[in-house]
Amino acid sequence: xxxxxxxxxxxxxxxxxxxxxxxxxxxxxxxxxxxxxxxxxxxxxxxxxxxxxxxxxxxxxxxxxxxxxxxxxxxxxxxxxxxxxxxxxxxxxxxxxxxxxxxxxxxxxxxxxxxxxxxxxxxxxxxxxxxxxxxxxxxxxxxxxxxxxxxxxxxxxxxxxxxxxxxxxxxxxxxxxxxxxxxxxxxxxxxxxxxxxxxxxxxxxxxxxxxxxxxxxxxxxxxxxxxxxxxxxxxxxxxxxxxxxxxxxxxxxxxxxxxxxxxxxxxxxxxxxxxxxxxxxx
Ligand code: AMP
Numbered sequence: 001x002x003x004x005x006x007x008x009x010x011x012x013x014x015x016x017x018x019x020x021x022x023x024x025x026x027x028x029x030x031x032x033x034x035x036x037x038x039x040x041x042x043x044x045x046x047x048x049x050x051x052x053x054x055x056x057x058x059x060x061x062x063x064x065x066x067x068x069x070x071x072x073x074x075x076x077x078x079x080x081x082x083x084x085x086x087x088x089x090x091x092x093x094x095x096x097x098x099x100x101x102x103x104x105x106x107x108x109x110x111x112x113x114x115x116x117x118x119x120x121x122x123x124x125x126x127x128x129x130x131x132x133x134x135x136x137x138x139x140x141x142x143x144x145x146x147x148x149x150x151x152x153x154x155x156x157x158x159x160x161x162x163x164x165x166x167x168x169x170x171x172x173x174x175x176x177x178x179x180x181x182x183x184x185x186x187x188x189x190x191x192x193x194x195x196x197x198x199x200x201x202x203x204x205x206x207x208x209x210x211x212x213x214x215x216x217x218x219x220x221x222x223x224x225x226x227x228x229x230x231x232x233x234x235x236x237x238x239x240x241x242x243x244x245x246x247x248x249x250x251x252x253x254x255x256x257x258x259x260x261x262x263x264x265x266x267x268x269x270x271x272x273x274x275x276x277x278x279x280x281x282x
Contacts, residue, residue, distance in 0.1 A: 001083050003090045007138050010091050014052075014139065017088075021049035026141030026168075028132060031055040031092075032072035032186035033081050036176040040145035041085055043173055048143060052089040053082055054135055059095060060104065061127030067272075072189045091139070098134065105130065109159050112248055116241055116263055117152050117274065125156050132157055136166050144168050149175045149183050151263060151276045155248055175276070177203065183275045195269035198233040205229045206262050206277040209240060213254050213262075213279065230266055238265040238272070245278070254279050 004010035014024065025044030029037050037053075044051045055078055062068035075092065082090055106126040112118070113125040136144065146154045154172045161170055175183050181203035182188065182196075191199055205226040212222045223240050230237040242251045245259045254260045257280035265274045 001079075001087055001090060003079065003092065005091075005093055006097060007093065010089070011138065013089065014050075017050050023048040023142040024050045024052060024139065026135070026139050026144045027051070027053045028135050028144065028146075029053060029055055030057045030071065030186065031078050032074050032189060033078045034176075034184045034186065034188075036147055036149060036184040038081065038085055039173055039176050040147060041082070041087055043171065044143065044145050045086065047171075050088050051086075052091060052139060052141070053087050054091040054093075054139070056091075056093055056098065056131070056135075058098075058127060058131040060099070060130050061124050063121055063123050070190065070270075072186050091135075098131070107133075107160070109156050112152070112155055112159060115152075115248065115250060116239060116243075117265070120238060120265060125153070128153055129156060129160050133160060133164065133166075136161075136168055141168050143171055145171050145173060147175065148172050148276070149185070150274070151261065152248060155246075181207075183273075185273060187271050187273060190271050192269055195271065198235050199268045199271075199273060201230050201233040201235050202264060202266055202268075202273060202275045203277075205237070205240070206264060206275060209262055210277055210279055213242065214257070219252050226264070234269075236267040238267060240264045242279075 002013060025048030027040045027044050041051060041053055057071050059068055107129040109125060118125055146157060148154060158170050161168060177183050180200045182199050209222045209226050219242055226240045227237045241263050243249060243261055243263060244251055245261050251260060260279040261276055263276040
Protein backbone atom coordinates (compact mmCIF):
# COMPACT_ATOMS: atom_id res chain seq x y z
CA UNK A 1 0.00 0.00 0.00
CA UNK A 2 1.43 3.39 -1.04
CA UNK A 3 0.74 6.35 1.22
CA UNK A 4 1.00 9.93 -0.05
CA UNK A 5 0.72 13.23 1.75
CA UNK A 6 1.61 15.39 -1.24
CA UNK A 7 -0.44 15.99 -4.37
CA UNK A 8 2.46 16.00 -6.85
CA UNK A 9 3.92 12.70 -5.59
CA UNK A 10 0.47 11.07 -5.64
CA UNK A 11 -0.18 12.24 -9.19
CA UNK A 12 3.21 10.96 -10.40
CA UNK A 13 2.41 7.55 -8.89
CA UNK A 14 -1.09 7.48 -10.40
CA UNK A 15 0.37 8.35 -13.83
CA UNK A 16 2.64 5.29 -13.75
CA UNK A 17 -0.25 3.09 -12.52
CA UNK A 18 -2.51 4.36 -15.30
CA UNK A 19 0.00 3.36 -17.98
CA UNK A 20 -0.48 -0.27 -16.89
CA UNK A 21 -3.92 -0.47 -15.29
CA UNK A 22 -7.29 0.22 -16.82
CA UNK A 23 -9.35 1.94 -14.14
CA UNK A 24 -9.04 3.79 -10.83
CA UNK A 25 -11.74 3.52 -8.14
CA UNK A 26 -11.75 6.29 -5.50
CA UNK A 27 -13.24 6.40 -1.99
CA UNK A 28 -13.09 9.85 -0.33
CA UNK A 29 -13.36 9.73 3.48
CA UNK A 30 -12.64 11.78 6.58
CA UNK A 31 -11.10 8.77 8.33
CA UNK A 32 -12.08 7.07 11.62
CA UNK A 33 -12.88 4.24 9.26
CA UNK A 34 -15.57 1.64 9.85
CA UNK A 35 -17.39 -1.04 7.88
CA UNK A 36 -19.45 1.56 6.00
CA UNK A 37 -16.26 3.01 4.51
CA UNK A 38 -14.90 -0.46 3.91
CA UNK A 39 -18.01 -1.48 1.97
CA UNK A 40 -17.18 1.37 -0.45
CA UNK A 41 -13.56 0.31 -0.67
CA UNK A 42 -14.51 -3.31 -1.37
CA UNK A 43 -16.75 -2.20 -4.23
CA UNK A 44 -13.97 0.04 -5.57
CA UNK A 45 -11.51 -2.85 -5.45
CA UNK A 46 -13.97 -5.20 -7.09
CA UNK A 47 -14.81 -2.89 -9.98
CA UNK A 48 -11.43 -1.28 -10.70
CA UNK A 49 -7.82 -2.26 -11.31
CA UNK A 50 -6.56 0.26 -8.75
CA UNK A 51 -8.22 1.42 -5.51
CA UNK A 52 -7.46 4.70 -3.79
CA UNK A 53 -8.82 6.01 -0.52
CA UNK A 54 -8.39 9.55 0.78
CA UNK A 55 -8.41 10.46 4.45
CA UNK A 56 -8.89 14.14 5.04
CA UNK A 57 -10.98 15.99 7.62
CA UNK A 58 -12.06 18.88 5.41
CA UNK A 59 -12.33 22.13 7.40
CA UNK A 60 -14.41 23.97 4.77
CA UNK A 61 -17.42 21.73 5.38
CA UNK A 62 -17.56 22.37 9.15
CA UNK A 63 -19.48 25.47 10.20
CA UNK A 64 -18.79 24.79 13.86
CA UNK A 65 -15.11 24.96 14.94
CA UNK A 66 -15.78 22.74 18.02
CA UNK A 67 -17.27 20.03 15.80
CA UNK A 68 -14.19 20.15 13.55
CA UNK A 69 -11.86 19.96 16.53
CA UNK A 70 -13.69 17.00 18.10
CA UNK A 71 -13.98 15.01 14.88
CA UNK A 72 -12.24 11.66 15.56
CA UNK A 73 -8.80 11.28 14.00
CA UNK A 74 -7.35 7.76 14.03
CA UNK A 75 -4.87 7.73 11.15
CA UNK A 76 -2.68 4.82 12.28
CA UNK A 77 -5.66 2.51 12.88
CA UNK A 78 -7.18 3.64 9.56
CA UNK A 79 -4.00 2.80 7.66
CA UNK A 80 -3.86 -0.64 9.33
CA UNK A 81 -7.47 -1.32 8.23
CA UNK A 82 -6.79 -0.18 4.68
CA UNK A 83 -3.67 -2.34 4.50
CA UNK A 84 -5.71 -5.34 5.64
CA UNK A 85 -8.30 -4.59 2.93
CA UNK A 86 -5.54 -4.45 0.28
CA UNK A 87 -6.18 -0.85 -0.62
CA UNK A 88 -3.56 0.15 -3.22
CA UNK A 89 -3.10 3.85 -2.54
CA UNK A 90 -3.93 6.21 0.36
CA UNK A 91 -3.94 10.00 0.11
CA UNK A 92 -3.82 11.78 3.48
CA UNK A 93 -2.89 15.43 2.91
CA UNK A 94 -2.77 18.20 5.51
CA UNK A 95 -4.66 21.50 5.27
CA UNK A 96 -1.70 23.34 3.83
CA UNK A 97 -1.34 20.83 1.01
CA UNK A 98 -5.06 20.95 0.21
CA UNK A 99 -5.83 24.64 0.52
CA UNK A 100 -2.53 26.52 0.95
CA UNK A 101 -3.27 30.21 1.27
CA UNK A 102 -6.06 30.25 -1.34
CA UNK A 103 -8.95 32.48 -0.30
CA UNK A 104 -12.28 30.74 0.24
CA UNK A 105 -14.73 30.18 -2.60
CA UNK A 106 -18.31 28.99 -2.45
CA UNK A 107 -20.41 26.73 -4.62
CA UNK A 108 -24.19 26.61 -4.56
CA UNK A 109 -26.71 24.01 -5.65
CA UNK A 110 -30.08 25.71 -6.01
CA UNK A 111 -32.93 23.53 -4.82
CA UNK A 112 -30.61 21.07 -3.09
CA UNK A 113 -28.33 22.84 -0.62
CA UNK A 114 -30.68 24.94 1.53
CA UNK A 115 -32.95 22.17 2.79
CA UNK A 116 -32.43 19.45 5.45
CA UNK A 117 -28.68 19.31 6.20
CA UNK A 118 -28.22 22.52 4.22
CA UNK A 119 -30.69 24.35 6.45
CA UNK A 120 -29.12 23.17 9.69
CA UNK A 121 -25.49 23.35 8.48
CA UNK A 122 -25.22 26.51 6.33
CA UNK A 123 -22.23 26.36 3.98
CA UNK A 124 -21.72 22.64 4.59
CA UNK A 125 -22.40 21.49 1.03
CA UNK A 126 -20.35 24.29 -0.47
CA UNK A 127 -17.39 22.92 1.51
CA UNK A 128 -18.20 19.33 0.56
CA UNK A 129 -18.43 20.23 -3.14
CA UNK A 130 -15.19 22.20 -2.94
CA UNK A 131 -13.18 19.33 -1.46
CA UNK A 132 -14.79 16.70 -3.71
CA UNK A 133 -14.02 18.80 -6.80
CA UNK A 134 -10.41 19.24 -5.66
CA UNK A 135 -10.03 15.54 -4.95
CA UNK A 136 -11.52 14.62 -8.34
CA UNK A 137 -9.04 16.95 -10.08
CA UNK A 138 -6.15 15.51 -8.08
CA UNK A 139 -7.06 11.81 -8.40
CA UNK A 140 -8.94 11.78 -11.75
CA UNK A 141 -10.80 8.59 -10.82
CA UNK A 142 -12.86 6.55 -13.27
CA UNK A 143 -15.36 5.71 -10.54
CA UNK A 144 -15.96 7.32 -7.13
CA UNK A 145 -17.86 5.65 -4.31
CA UNK A 146 -20.22 7.36 -1.85
CA UNK A 147 -22.52 6.07 0.88
CA UNK A 148 -26.28 6.69 0.91
CA UNK A 149 -25.90 7.37 4.62
CA UNK A 150 -25.19 10.91 3.39
CA UNK A 151 -28.06 10.84 0.91
CA UNK A 152 -28.18 14.58 0.23
CA UNK A 153 -24.41 14.62 -0.28
CA UNK A 154 -24.70 11.99 -3.03
CA UNK A 155 -27.21 14.19 -4.89
CA UNK A 156 -24.94 17.22 -4.50
CA UNK A 157 -21.94 15.25 -5.82
CA UNK A 158 -23.94 14.00 -8.80
CA UNK A 159 -25.05 17.57 -9.57
CA UNK A 160 -21.43 18.78 -9.23
CA UNK A 161 -20.19 16.12 -11.65
CA UNK A 162 -22.87 16.95 -14.18
CA UNK A 163 -22.49 20.72 -13.91
CA UNK A 164 -18.69 20.72 -14.18
CA UNK A 165 -18.40 17.77 -16.61
CA UNK A 166 -16.16 15.63 -14.44
CA UNK A 167 -15.34 12.43 -16.23
CA UNK A 168 -16.18 10.14 -13.31
CA UNK A 169 -18.96 7.67 -12.64
CA UNK A 170 -20.56 8.16 -9.22
CA UNK A 171 -21.48 4.91 -7.49
CA UNK A 172 -23.67 5.11 -4.38
CA UNK A 173 -24.04 2.21 -1.98
CA UNK A 174 -26.51 1.35 0.82
CA UNK A 175 -26.11 2.25 4.48
CA UNK A 176 -24.18 -0.26 6.58
CA UNK A 177 -25.75 -0.66 10.04
CA UNK A 178 -24.88 -2.18 13.41
CA UNK A 179 -26.86 -5.28 14.39
CA UNK A 180 -29.24 -3.06 16.41
CA UNK A 181 -29.91 -0.80 13.41
CA UNK A 182 -27.70 2.18 14.22
CA UNK A 183 -26.09 3.45 11.02
CA UNK A 184 -22.31 3.23 11.26
CA UNK A 185 -20.73 6.66 11.58
CA UNK A 186 -17.33 7.95 12.64
CA UNK A 187 -19.24 10.17 15.06
CA UNK A 188 -20.59 7.10 16.91
CA UNK A 189 -17.15 6.83 18.54
CA UNK A 190 -18.01 9.94 20.53
CA UNK A 191 -21.19 8.45 22.04
CA UNK A 192 -21.06 7.59 25.75
CA UNK A 193 -22.44 4.06 26.49
CA UNK A 194 -25.92 5.32 27.50
CA UNK A 195 -26.11 7.58 24.44
CA UNK A 196 -24.99 4.70 22.23
CA UNK A 197 -28.03 2.72 23.44
CA UNK A 198 -30.35 5.72 23.04
CA UNK A 199 -29.06 6.27 19.47
CA UNK A 200 -30.87 3.17 18.24
CA UNK A 201 -34.05 5.26 18.41
CA UNK A 202 -33.13 6.98 15.12
CA UNK A 203 -33.58 3.83 13.05
CA UNK A 204 -36.57 2.72 15.14
CA UNK A 205 -38.25 6.11 14.59
CA UNK A 206 -37.56 5.95 10.85
CA UNK A 207 -39.11 2.48 10.60
CA UNK A 208 -42.10 3.55 12.63
CA UNK A 209 -42.56 6.66 10.48
CA UNK A 210 -42.34 4.63 7.28
CA UNK A 211 -44.98 2.21 8.54
CA UNK A 212 -47.31 5.00 9.68
CA UNK A 213 -47.02 6.86 6.35
CA UNK A 214 -47.79 3.68 4.42
CA UNK A 215 -50.88 3.26 6.63
CA UNK A 216 -52.04 6.73 5.61
CA UNK A 217 -51.00 8.75 8.67
CA UNK A 218 -50.29 12.46 8.01
CA UNK A 219 -46.69 13.64 7.97
CA UNK A 220 -47.48 16.08 10.77
CA UNK A 221 -48.64 13.25 13.02
CA UNK A 222 -45.72 11.02 11.98
CA UNK A 223 -43.29 13.80 12.83
CA UNK A 224 -44.89 14.32 16.25
CA UNK A 225 -44.63 10.58 16.97
CA UNK A 226 -40.96 10.49 15.95
CA UNK A 227 -40.28 13.46 18.18
CA UNK A 228 -41.94 11.69 21.10
CA UNK A 229 -40.07 8.43 20.48
CA UNK A 230 -36.78 10.33 20.44
CA UNK A 231 -37.61 12.44 23.49
CA UNK A 232 -38.46 9.28 25.47
CA UNK A 233 -34.80 8.24 24.99
CA UNK A 234 -33.41 11.71 25.72
CA UNK A 235 -32.72 12.28 22.02
CA UNK A 236 -33.63 15.59 20.42
CA UNK A 237 -35.10 15.29 16.91
CA UNK A 238 -33.83 18.08 14.67
CA UNK A 239 -35.80 17.22 11.54
CA UNK A 240 -37.74 14.36 10.01
CA UNK A 241 -38.59 14.95 6.37
CA UNK A 242 -40.12 13.06 3.50
CA UNK A 243 -38.57 13.75 0.11
CA UNK A 244 -38.47 12.59 -3.45
CA UNK A 245 -35.22 10.73 -4.15
CA UNK A 246 -33.98 12.41 -7.37
CA UNK A 247 -34.23 16.14 -6.67
CA UNK A 248 -34.94 15.97 -2.94
CA UNK A 249 -38.22 17.84 -3.35
CA UNK A 250 -39.95 17.82 0.02
CA UNK A 251 -43.21 15.85 0.11
CA UNK A 252 -46.22 15.87 2.40
CA UNK A 253 -47.36 12.35 1.56
CA UNK A 254 -46.13 9.20 -0.15
CA UNK A 255 -47.37 9.03 -3.73
CA UNK A 256 -44.68 6.75 -5.18
CA UNK A 257 -43.05 4.60 -2.44
CA UNK A 258 -40.17 3.65 -4.78
CA UNK A 259 -39.03 7.25 -5.14
CA UNK A 260 -39.68 8.52 -1.59
CA UNK A 261 -37.27 8.65 1.29
CA UNK A 262 -37.41 9.67 4.95
CA UNK A 263 -34.44 11.65 6.22
CA UNK A 264 -33.67 12.67 9.77
CA UNK A 265 -31.13 14.33 12.03
CA UNK A 266 -31.06 14.16 15.81
CA UNK A 267 -28.87 15.27 18.66
CA UNK A 268 -27.78 12.38 20.90
CA UNK A 269 -25.89 13.79 23.89
CA UNK A 270 -23.09 15.85 22.37
CA UNK A 271 -23.27 14.13 18.99
CA UNK A 272 -25.40 15.04 16.00
CA UNK A 273 -26.40 11.99 13.92
CA UNK A 274 -28.19 11.61 10.59
CA UNK A 275 -29.97 8.64 9.06
CA UNK A 276 -32.45 7.89 6.30
CA UNK A 277 -34.76 5.16 5.06
CA UNK A 278 -36.34 4.62 1.66
CA UNK A 279 -40.09 4.07 1.81
CA UNK A 280 -39.60 1.16 -0.52
CA UNK A 281 -36.38 -0.05 -2.11
CA UNK A 282 -36.46 -0.12 -5.89
P1 AMP B 1 -17.10 10.30 5.93
O1 AMP B 1 -15.77 9.76 6.35
O2 AMP B 1 -18.09 10.41 7.01
O3 AMP B 1 -16.95 11.59 5.12
O4 AMP B 1 -17.71 9.24 4.93
C1 AMP B 1 -17.01 8.84 3.78
C2 AMP B 1 -17.95 8.07 2.90
O5 AMP B 1 -18.42 6.91 3.62
C3 AMP B 1 -19.19 8.87 2.51
O6 AMP B 1 -19.51 8.61 1.15
C4 AMP B 1 -20.24 8.33 3.45
O7 AMP B 1 -21.56 8.45 2.95
C5 AMP B 1 -19.82 6.87 3.55
N1 AMP B 1 -20.40 6.26 4.76
C6 AMP B 1 -20.34 6.75 6.02
N2 AMP B 1 -21.04 5.95 6.86
C7 AMP B 1 -21.56 4.95 6.10
C8 AMP B 1 -22.39 3.83 6.37
N3 AMP B 1 -22.84 3.56 7.60
N4 AMP B 1 -22.73 3.02 5.34
C9 AMP B 1 -22.31 3.29 4.08
N5 AMP B 1 -21.51 4.33 3.76
C10 AMP B 1 -21.14 5.16 4.75
